[in-house]
Amino acid sequence: MIEPIIRVNNLKIVYNEGKANEYYALRGESLEIYPREYIILFGPSGCGKSTLLYSLLGILAPSSGEVLIKGENPYKYDWRQMVKFQQSTVGIIYQSFNLIPSLTVLDNVALPLIFAGLSKSERDKQAMALLKRFGVDQHAHKLGTNLSGGQMQRVAVARSLVNDPEILFADEPVGNLDSISSDQVMGTLEEINMKDQKTVILVTHDAKLLPYAHRVYYLKDGAVEREVMNPEKKQIKQTDPGTSILSEIEKLARIYPYATPNELRVKSIVNFLTQDIGFDQIERLERCVGMFIDGKFTDETLVATLRKAVEDGGPELSKERADIFREKLSIILKEAREIRSYRDNFRAKVSSPRQAERLAEVRSDLVRECGLSLSAEQAERLEELLKFRIRGFIQQEDFRRRFETPFEDGGVGVGSEAARIGSWYLEKLIGQGMYL
Amino acid sequence: MRVGDALKLSTRMFKTNPARTWLTILGMGVGTSAVVMLVGLGFGLQNILLEKIVFGDTLLSLTVSNPLSTAVTLDDKTVAQFKAMPNVLDVSPLASLQSLVTYDGLSANADLQGIRASYFKYAGIAMVAGQPFSDQPSDGNDVILSSAALQLFGVDDPKSILGKTVSFRVITPTSGSGTSDQVALNGTYTVTGVTNDVASIYAMMPLATLSSQVGITSYDKVQVRVSASNYLNSVSDAIIKLGFEVSALSKTVEQANQIFSGIQILLAGFGGIALIVSAIGMFNTMTVTLLERTGEIGVMRTIGASPRDIQFLFLSEAVVVGFLGGMTGMAIGIIGGLLINYLLNVVAAHFGGAAVALFAFPGTFLAFITAFSAVVGFITGIFPARRASSISPLEAIRYK
Numbered sequence: 001m002i003e004p005i006i007r008v009n010n011l012k013i014v015y016n017e018g019k020a021n022e023y024y025a026l027r028g029e030s031l032e033i034y035p036r037e038y039i040i041l042f043g044p045s046g047c048g049k050s051t052l053l054y055s056l057l058g059i060l061a062p063s064s065g066e067v068l069i070k071g072e073n074p075y076k077y078d079w080r081q082m083v084k085f086q087q088s089t090v091g092i093i094y095q096s097f098n099l100i101p102s103l104t105v106l107d108n109v110a111l112p113l114i115f116a117g118l119s120k121s122e123r124d125k126q127a128m129a130l131l132k133r134f135g136v137d138q139h140a141h142k143l144g145t146n147l148s149g150g151q152m153q154r155v156a157v158a159r160s161l162v163n164d165p166e167i168l169f170a171d172e173p174v175g176n177l178d179s180i181s182s183d184q185v186m187g188t189l190e191e192i193n194m195k196d197q198k199t200v201i202l203v204t205h206d207a208k209l210l211p212y213a214h215r216v217y218y219l220k221d222g223a224v225e226r227e228v229m230n231p232e233k234k235q236i237k238q239t240d241p242g243t244s245i246l247s248e249i250e251k252l253a254r255i256y257p258y259a260t261p262n263e264l265r266v267k268s269i270v271n272f273l274t275q276d277i278g279f280d281q282i283e284r285l286e287r288c289v290g291m292f293i294d295g296k297f298t299d300e301t302l303v304a305t306l307r308k309a310v311e312d313g314g315p316e317l318s319k320e321r322a323d324i325f326r327e328k329l330s331i332i333l334k335e336a337r338e339i340r341s342y343r344d345n346f347r348a349k350v351s352s353p354r355q356a357e358r359l360a361e362v363r364s365d366l367v368r369e370c371g372l373s374l375s376a377e378q379a380e381r382l383e384e385l386l387k388f389r390i391r392g393f394i395q396q397e398d399f400r401r402r403f404e405t406p407f408e409d410g411g412v413g414v415g416s417e418a419a420r421i422g423s424w425y426l427e428k429l430i431g432q433g434m435y436l
Numbered sequence: 437m438r439v440g441d442a443l444k445l446s447t448r449m450f451k452t453n454p455a456r457t458w459l460t461i462l463g464m465g466v467g468t469s470a471v472v473m474l475v476g477l478g479f480g481l482q483n484i485l486l487e488k489i490v491f492g493d494t495l496l497s498l499t500v501s502n503p504l505s506t507a508v509t510l511d512d513k514t515v516a517q518f519k520a521m522p523n524v525l526d527v528s529p530l531a532s533l534q535s536l537v538t539y540d541g542l543s544a545n546a547d548l549q550g551i552r553a554s555y556f557k558y559a560g561i562a563m564v565a566g567q568p569f570s571d572q573p574s575d576g577n578d579v580i581l582s583s584a585a586l587q588l589f590g591v592d593d594p595k596s597i598l599g600k601t602v603s604f605r606v607i608t609p610t611s612g613s614g615t616s617d618q619v620a621l622n623g624t625y626t627v628t629g630v631t632n633d634v635a636s637i638y639a640m641m642p643l644a645t646l647s648s649q650v651g652i653t654s655y656d657k658v659q660v661r662v663s664a665s666n667y668l669n670s671v672s673d674a675i676i677k678l679g680f681e682v683s684a685l686s687k688t689v690e691q692a693n694q695i696f697s698g699i700q701i702l703l704a705g706f707g708g709i710a711l712i713v714s715a716i717g718m719f720n721t722m723t724v725t726l727l728e729r730t731g732e733i734g735v736m737r738t739i740g741a742s743p744r745d746i747q748f749l750f751l752s753e754a755v756v757v758g759f760l761g762g763m764t765g766m767a768i769g770i771i772g773g774l775l776i777n778y779l780l781n782v783v784a785a786h787f788g789g790a791a792v793a794l795f796a797f798p799g800t801f802l803a804f805i806t807a808f809s810a811v812v813g814f815i816t817g818i819f820p821a822r823r824a825s826s827i828s829p830l831e832a833i834r835y836k
Contacts, residue, residue, distance in 0.1 A: 115736070
């Protein structure tokens, strides 16, 4: 059984204790982190995740409870031991990089070694090796402020590693970065965890990053709400069989990271009541539809992928269902395009007989989808109504009301159920058309 | 952390904030320059005074004169006695007679002094024209007059009298009767030099010449040259024990020096006020720097800087600024002092005065200022450095 590298026992941190503005940043946390784990402390701002991080870093003393790192309480260290702890056990990177602007990139990385008293040649060698590894060595002699955000953060990562610490802390490391730089930095951190076998503890409120972690601690209002293991990563923390069970709720938590367990339960039930496929399948289905919309799938590949078995990463639909999906998808996209063209022409004040044909096409598709049969007068009124809705003169509710209003009173005069489905379908077409 | 690295880290402000850094240094420099200039003035005045009276041999000589009582008198025997004392290098007596000096048909009363060449050095007699005696037989008929004697004869330019001849009549008191005889000295004497003394009227001739013409039984004064300054007191005490009166120029110089140290301290005090103002300005800048760097301090603390490292960085920065302030101050002070001196001399020359060096900057004083300015920097840095090192890293990181 491996010993945890970090053990937090009933950690409470209270700001302004005893004063009127007393604030409980952490309300008695307990957690264990194992060597070489990648842990994310996840939660909205003010949940206490950064407080927890800084407490682990040794610069925020607990109000009560205990922090043990490698079995020792850093808050019992004298200053010499504390410096040694910060030099050899922990490293940190910040959201705002925190490079020293007046020093060159190389000196920034070498700074921890300067404090450790290494000679210039030796520390430059080490720092340069890290800069090279993270692809920023060509900027070594520039000032830190002249780099892009992604480069600065990679320099900061190099700085945090130059002392070869066992634990790397990252406080919102990609919060200030664009998505490409963010991916690079996250890739770097993953490599540090996998290849260099460092324990990585990352604080974020960005759910996109959660798949990187072995385990995620969800924090809310100064407390760990739940701990979720990443089923896609081989766990380092050993659990006795039966102590934890990976349920649908955990899977859902990854799709809806901001939802509370109760909300997740509700989602799970509603999914069961309204849909006959699970979240897994929905996710895969979404991927297939995405590829099709982007034009990367032909009709045949779409059907084939939709039928792919669950084990092979497909949604495993039946042949009939896959065909229906494909057909409906094609129709929806076609009608969406018609609506788009109609609106474009309308706004460009182009009048052409094609405009009327487009409306008629959408009308007949709508009628078919709702399973209606309309008289010629009704069809004419529906087309008129479609024209208003597609041009944006009336709202969805107006459309639906006039769709179901009896023919004698100036409406189309279909049943209210048909009107609901019809307007629902039309809104989808319009929505698709707007974002083609 | 190595000292070289600390220096490198603590001189970053020249890159990040050159204008403010140089202004701070200039502020310290102006304060220091006030001290340098005022104390330099003190040293200059002291030098002007001492230059007039101080020669190496003079400071090491004791002037022995006859006591008021007639129990002992200075004569060849006592001179030999002095010479035999330990640590006495040389003895040079002065015999003095009342005389009438005749030059160009004019006669005047003057002391006629018989001395040896060494007396000039020991008594610190300075010449305005001509040369002192050289103890060679060739200068047997040479005579040296004081400036005061020249005025009596109505000679303005001391050089014009050189080579002219004078004659003497010596007045010797007749023992017991209260009257005196006048004896003319044989031959005429050539003026070979003029001393700078404008207060007393005298003529000097080699002692050998005088004693060959007039019987000399006693001396007026004897200059006793001791071998080193630390024997001045012991030799002086020994002579006083014999019953003679002793005075030493070194005592006078000592007193003058004491007075000037007092003046210098007073002047340094005035300059010090300016320096304190500058130091407060520098302290203020250091405090602002501290606030500005708070975030940086936090970051450094979390990547392995000890509180001492932070303290060291701030202190070395303050010392560097203080030291450079001292250097700048010395440059400003010295250049300013010399400039003022130059202007004064130009004005003085215009009105016919002699050029003087009003300012002096001894090396030890400058070395002291260098060290002192670094110390002032250090002191102004102590408080900000302490605060920087004691600030909590977390608060520092979050400080905006």
